[in-house]
Amino acid sequence: MGQGGFQVIIKKKKHVLAETSFNPLKEGITQSMLCSYLKCRRAASLGLQGWTPLKTASVLQFGEMAHGVLENIYKEGRKKAPSEEEVLEFIKEQVEAWETSPRGQRAGAEDLEQLELNTAFLEAVLPSYFKFWAKEDFGQLQWVGLEKEFDIEFAGFRLRGKMDGIYRKGGLWVFETKTKGRIDEQNISELLSFDFQSDFYSLATEKLYKEPPVGIRYNIIRRPGQKLGKKETVVAFKERVRKEVLADPKHYFIRYRVDKSKEDMEVFKRELTQILKEYKEWQQGKIADFKNPTSCVDKYGTCRFLRICSSKNYAGFYKREHMFAELSNKKKGE
Numbered sequence: 001m002g003q004g005g006f007q008v009i010i011k012k013k014k015h016v017l018a019e020t021s022f023n024p025l026k027e028g029i030t031q032s033m034l035c036s037y038l039k040c041r042r043a044a045s046l047g048l049q050g051w052t053p054l055k056t057a058s059v060l061q062f063g064e065m066a067h068g069v070l071e072n073i074y075k076e077g078r079k080k081a082p083s084e085e086e087v088l089e090f091i092k093e094q095v096e097a098w099e100t101s102p103r104g105q106r107a108g109a110e111d112l113e114q115l116e117l118n119t120a121f122l123e124a125v126l127p128s129y130f131k132f133w134a135k136e137d138f139g140q141l142q143w144v145g146l147e148k149e150f151d152i153e154f155a156g157f158r159l160r161g162k163m164d165g166i167y168r169k170g171g172l173w174v175f176e177t178k179t180k181g182r183i184d185e186q187n188i189s190e191l192l193s194f195d196f197q198s199d200f201y202s203l204a205t206e207k208l209y210k211e212p213p214v215g216i217r218y219n220i221i222r223r224p225g226q227k228l229g230k231k232e233t234v235v236a237f238k239e240r241v242r243k244e245v246l247a248d249p250k251h252y253f254i255r256y257r258v259d260k261s262k263e264d265m266e267v268f269k270r271e272l273t274q275i276l277k278e279y280k281e282w283q284q285g286k287i288a289d290f291k292n293p294t295s296c297v298d299k300y301g302t303c304r305f306l307r308i309c310s311s312k313n314y315a316g317f318y319k320r321e322h323m324f325a326e327l328s329n330k331k332k333g334e
Helices: 031-039 041-048 058-074 084-100 109-132 134-140 188-192 196-209 234-247 262-283 306-311
Strands: 051-053 142-154 157-168 172-180 215-222 253-259 317-319
Touching: 031 041, 031 196, 031 262, 058 084, 058 109, 058 142, 058 157, 058 172, 084 109, 109 134, 109 234, 109 253, 142 196, 142 262, 157 196, 172 196, 196 215, 196 262
Parallel strands: 172 215
Antiparallel strands: 051 317, 142 157, 157 172, 215 253
16 A cells, blocks of 8 residues: 555465554654554554553553643643642543543443542642652753654654653753653663653654753652552542652652763664664555564553454454544644
């Protein structure tokens, strides 16, 4: 099919996966698309077709909602931290958005319980987060971009995405927020030194501002690991977690700096160019599509598409309307 749409051929079986009108070579490639491709081509195919599970893992739901709150607060360009009441109102907006989404509209009792617990976690954690980083984020940092969308050209490809933040301090720094339940403090600095998403955003920063960033600032928010007691109410549980966060905020709010040299970025650019060339050939059906059995289960649980791959069972999935839900739907040049 070439440039006209998405088609992948499994050479041995001469089977073509379901087509979609979405063409990533024309409409743009995100870092998440490339990460999905590197992990498992079949999962990447299903994602490009728009298939989305109705259920979300608890840790992912917490992360999505936390990012939503931070986005809405930081993008306002505030000069002072939001009050606790404001933070709670932003959390309420995230809850309502989830409830009206396709997932929320089809939610069962278990899904609603998960939402209730994640809401309790957010209400226990985020007000303290903004207080903890208030002086730095709303007074000291010189922000040059917040919730910055990009649509750039690199090596003949259209790349798209949105960055949490960019600030200047002796050079440009990419500000990237991650939510984690567990943090491998012994190896995290080494792992973050070649984090694909952050390198992708560093490239975008260089393109946008005509200046390579000097490093990445990783803003990590730890998702609490406490369990709801058998006879404990959610209100009491939230208050217990809130007190633990207040007692040890440095455990929950951690920031790492990772320097980026010109040599580091040149290595990434060469690697990204090769990945993009292979991605193009795969998208055009020139190389095979297949499952990667080693990625069916990882530290986050089972792959979201396991049911489809194992038994072609699409129950519990829906097709999302927009490929770039987090980005504007403007066309190139608008």
